[in-house]
Amino acid sequence: MKALWRTAAVVIVVGLLAFPGGLARAGAKQSITFLTAPWGVPPDKDLLQKFEQQSGISVQVISAPSAEMYTKVQVASASKRAPADVIYLTEEAPSFIVAPGYMEPLDPFIAKSADLNVGDIERMNFWTIGGKVQGVTAYVQLVMMDYNAKRLKAGGFDKPAATWDELRQQALALKSKDVDKYPIAFGAIDWSWFLMSLSSGDEMFDKDLNPVFNKPASAARKAMAMLIGFFATDKLITPDLLTKVTPHDVFMGGTGVYHQAWQGSLAVMNNAKISKQAPDVRYMLFPDKHFTWALDAAIGLSRFSSHKDAGWEFIKWYVSPENQRAIFKGVGLVPSRKSVQQALGKEGAIADFDVMVQQSKYVRQLPRTAKWWGPWTQSVTEAVRKATQGQMSSDAAVDAAAKRWDELKKQYQK
């Protein structure tokens, strides 16, 4: 008898271990996982709880820095497993996650979801790759620039610089007048070079994805030389930014008058609880030719998820007007829904909305969906950092970036 009980207990335990989903099914509640960068975590917990109660879907949110997120998704997907049911697509995700085919095409889900009102959502074309929708735009974002108007005025300047040369002269003056020892808050990273090159009028790539930034006397070469000079000779950027990924916490800590920002950054930079720059930060149009690039984020389904319908319900909720408003209120990200944007604009909730609209007219898309874009950006950052330390010239850094692009393109197009 004892042996019988023992055997039964072992069978039950093994059964539970082997089929843990059985319990969840018995409770009729589905559980999904949502892998996201920290700023994609739904900020309004009550709203999320309401969704969970109404839908019967419980959502486990897994937050990871974007690079770690790409690693998780790549490794799991390469072995044909779902890293999570729903995945947030941000920064270099188009190259690392979408282009290799790790996402589920959403067209059939969109077709049967009139309640999504997809026509209201901007920039869906960016996430349409290979003719299929890979994600629903969660927020729209441009790389922007902001500045501290009060401190700029303390240096004797009433308006922000209109050219990069003027910006450099202003920054040198701010430094010499002791307004700020390090008046520019840019990272020693690829982004700083991209934004300076694009806004100086460089197209960077031709339509066949060949680099043009390395042409002799290109605007991108001049931009690289100026960026390296900011660090190495002019000393206009704090050395702390040689090892940091973004310049935002340095700027929020009170260092810098000019800052590489994003669409929605004013909500953070002018929040006195977390930023020493508050309340004087304003947007500006990028100097010279004004061009920038877009970094919209989206949310999509893992190709290997076994809870795609539940995941889709969550996605619909995530891009709903209510949640987009909550996200804007919580982290300042500009909603992808035109209706919500317009409403917030009318309410005066989006600071410097007019500059944002003006900047959005100058967007030159970088080839972020090329499979080799992610690995390439890493090598650009390496070249920038080596040049700031005098280990290579700015021209050599540009040439190294072009050479690496060609190598990767050849490898990936074999």
Place this chain on the structure above:
Amino acid sequence: MFRVRSEERTAYLAILPVGLLLLLFVYYPAVSTFLLSLTDANPRVQGLEGHPNVVGLLNYLQTLQSPEFWGSVWRTLQIVLMVLPLELAIGLGAALILNEEFRGRGLVRTLVILPWMLPPLVNGFMWSWILNGDYGALNGLLYQLGVISQYQHWLASPPAQLFWVAVAQVWTRFPFAMVLLLAGLQSIPHDIYEAARVDGARPRQVFWSITFPMLLPAFTVALAVEFIVTFQIFDVVWSLTAGGAAGQVINPFTKTVMILNYEVVFRNLDIGLGSAVAYLILLLSMGVGYVFVRTLYERSG
């Protein structure tokens, strides 16, 4: 005769689970990694349905001809060369002190091994706060003591980054060397010291003629283990200077062999090439480790 065979069978049965686990989690992945290193496997290039091609030893040749690989080896060796002497010297000093009788010795022993108990990532983050150029504790302390007149950016230059990585690693690992050397010290028979004292030996003579030679086996073990650990340093670099916590940026100035391997495999998903890099790291660390151990064993012998 039967009893002996039965004992043997019992012995084989006893080691069977460990043997199976080793086979499953060590030897199988090792063989699988080696086979992968002979291919151009990269799921991002070939796609999920594609198959890698066998390329023979091309990945090994490519790695051995790569300045980036040798650059990472050199950076790693620089860290090793800073860490090992410092770590063993501090470990020995701490072991000698803690081998003496004094009040509260148990408490001090516990406190001294605290850095070892903290996860290396936590240590790395802790040091990045200490060394922060704007609000770091080191700046605060040195400024208040009047040693510096303005705050310094300790991690600004590449050599400084390597140096501080070494310091953080020493801080994390010296208790391990200390524990080994303390055990070694306690195994030295007290009679030998008594005899030396009776013969009128001075403390320095006692140390160089008795303590140090008798500690050499423990030293050898500490050196070999710490060489391997430091050669494969990852966590401390990652959290202190690699800049890998966000975005795509890996700092090139502290890109050690393991960080390079991580980048190739997990960032670029170049699994074939990364497997070759892993094998070359294994061969390098085994080779240098062997030379270390061999030399020291010969000396201690």
